Amino acid sequence: xxxxxxxxxxxxxxxxxxxxxxxxxxxxxxxxxxxxxxxxxxxxxxxxxxxxxxxxxxxxxxxxxxxxxxxxxxxxxxxxxxxxxxxxxxxxxxxxxxxxxxxxxxxxxxxxxxxxxxxxxxxxxxxxxxxxxxxxxxxxxxxxxxxxxxxxxxxxxxxxxxxxxxxxxxxxxxxxxxxxxxx
Amino acid sequence: xxxxxxxxxxxxxxxxxxxxxxxxxxxxxxxxxxxxxxxxxxxxxxxxxxxxxxxxxxxxxxxxxxxxxxxxxxxxxxxxxxxxxxxxxxxxxxxxxxxxxxxxxxxxxxxxxxxxxxxxxxxxxxxxxxxxxxxxxxxxxxxxxxxxxxxxxxxxxxxxxxxxxxxxxxxxxxxxxxxxxxxxxxxxxxxxxxxxxxxxxxxxxxxxxxxxxxxxxxxxxxxxxxxxxxxxxxxxxxxxxxxxxxxxxxxxxx
Numbered sequence: 001x002x003x004x005x006x007x008x009x010x011x012x013x014x015x016x017x018x019x020x021x022x023x024x025x026x027x028x029x030x031x032x033x034x035x036x037x038x039x040x041x042x043x044x045x046x047x048x049x050x051x052x053x054x055x056x057x058x059x060x061x062x063x064x065x066x067x068x069x070x071x072x073x074x075x076x077x078x079x080x081x082x083x084x085x086x087x088x089x090x091x092x093x094x095x096x097x098x099x100x101x102x103x104x105x106x107x108x109x110x111x112x113x114x115x116x117x118x119x120x121x122x123x124x125x126x127x128x129x130x131x132x133x134x135x136x137x138x139x140x141x142x143x144x145x146x147x148x149x150x151x152x153x154x155x156x157x158x159x160x161x162x163x164x165x166x167x168x169x170x171x172x173x174x175x176x177x178x179x180x181x182x183x
Numbered sequence: 184x185x186x187x188x189x190x191x192x193x194x195x196x197x198x199x200x201x202x203x204x205x206x207x208x209x210x211x212x213x214x215x216x217x218x219x220x221x222x223x224x225x226x227x228x229x230x231x232x233x234x235x236x237x238x239x240x241x242x243x244x245x246x247x248x249x250x251x252x253x254x255x256x257x258x259x260x261x262x263x264x265x266x267x268x269x270x271x272x273x274x275x276x277x278x279x280x281x282x283x284x285x286x287x288x289x290x291x292x293x294x295x296x297x298x299x300x301x302x303x304x305x306x307x308x309x310x311x312x313x314x315x316x317x318x319x320x321x322x323x324x325x326x327x328x329x330x331x332x333x334x335x336x337x338x339x340x341x342x343x344x345x346x347x348x349x350x351x352x353x354x355x356x357x358x359x360x361x362x363x364x365x366x367x368x369x370x371x372x373x374x375x376x377x378x379x380x381x382x383x384x385x386x387x388x389x390x391x392x393x394x395x396x397x398x399x400x401x402x403x404x405x406x407x408x409x410x411x412x413x414x415x416x417x418x419x420x421x422x423x424x425x426x427x428x429x430x431x432x433x434x435x436x437x
Binding site: 006009012013016017019020021022023024025026036037038040042043159160161162166167168169170172173174176 | 196246247249250253254256257259260261263265267268319335336337376380383384386387391392394397398399400403404406407410411414418
């Protein structure tokens with residue numbers, strides 16, 4: 001059967017070669033180009049504008065050119081509490097190299113007074129954003145807390161970690177990966 | 184796409200479960216095939232187990248080596264249950280290396296062992312396709328065909344379905360063993376060759392292809408090389424001069 005199949009395989013290989021040639025695409029035709037926004041690896045991070053705890057607003061796309069770590073959390077969530085000191089430590093260590101950490105509190109299922117107490121308790125120095133209506137949580141298809149998105153300088157999500165607490169090595173390696181990718 | 188299922192406080196990652204199911208079914212089929220080919224069943228089962236274990240350990244170590252100072256400072260983090268900190272390439276190399284070493288140590292004959300693994304590999308590829316359907320990975324390119332699915336903000340080819348259907352077809356063909364000669368290694372090669380051929384043709388509908396210079400999709404080029412190599416090996420392992428069993432009766436004969 002194999003000898004009879006030799007002709008067949010030659011045809012398959014030839015067709016495969018032609019098909020491979022015909023289905024060539026420019027890099028921009030796949031997510032190697034400009035990916036659409038979606039909360040998953042290889043896609044552009046969906047943009048948002050949120051109020052900051054303490055006043056003011058912040059828009060994600062304004063941070064283009066910087067490595068960004070978006071952490072969705074709530075004050076009542078035990079793994080969020082467990083990983084927050086490690087996130088703060090990473091922020092302090094890598095801030096000078098261009099890392100921005102955004103702590104997006106799921107305020108629609110939390111209270112602003114608890115958020116403020118939480119931030120004070122852990123001495124958080126990175127921006128805390130308030131998702132009062134849950135719009136960002138929906139756009140990022142949040143299914144568990146905490147959820148963390150590592151976004152490169154071009155605004156593309158490079159890693160997603162659902163659940164926690166994330167270990168120090170996980171955070172540090174992902175941040176180093178982002179910072180190492182340059183502009 | 185249905186990547187997660189929340190059961191109270193537990194968040195089940197369904198793609199991972201589909202992969203586990205593929206491993207479980209694949210291991211069971213390999214075990215049965217090993218018995219049919221009169222191989223040491225326990226040795227084949229252990230080979231699969233150690234290869235999988237080594238694959239996971241290798242994947243984590245491969246990732247950790249890239250961030251050595253971080254993991255040297257936090258060695259216990261090697262045990263973190265985070266799939267995002269695995270290196271698939273390192274895991275694959277480690278798993279195959281351990282399988283080869285274990286097989287040699289247990290004196291498992293290469294070709295019959297490969298044939299014992301063939302239905303398991305085919306079943307695992309079906310599980311992998313299911314995992315892609317659940318996670319939305321391996322997604323298709325934008326299209327307006329009537330059977331397009333809306334995914335990641337676009338109407339796209341249901342490439343995960345294409346891949347799963349192709350894997351089911353490969354499984355069905357392997358089950359029939361059209362080349363006969365169980366134990367000659369050609370049934371394993373048939374799974375590899377058919378899977379490579381399917382990838383060459385289906386990759387054109389993917390929206391996440393890695394593109395090489397000249398606009399060539401990397402998976403298609405690699406698939407063509409694998410297809411040609413596996414066919415060449417099939418010819419070498421099953422030369423035309425040898426007597427053949429009647430076609431279509433491979434599995435029933437034994």
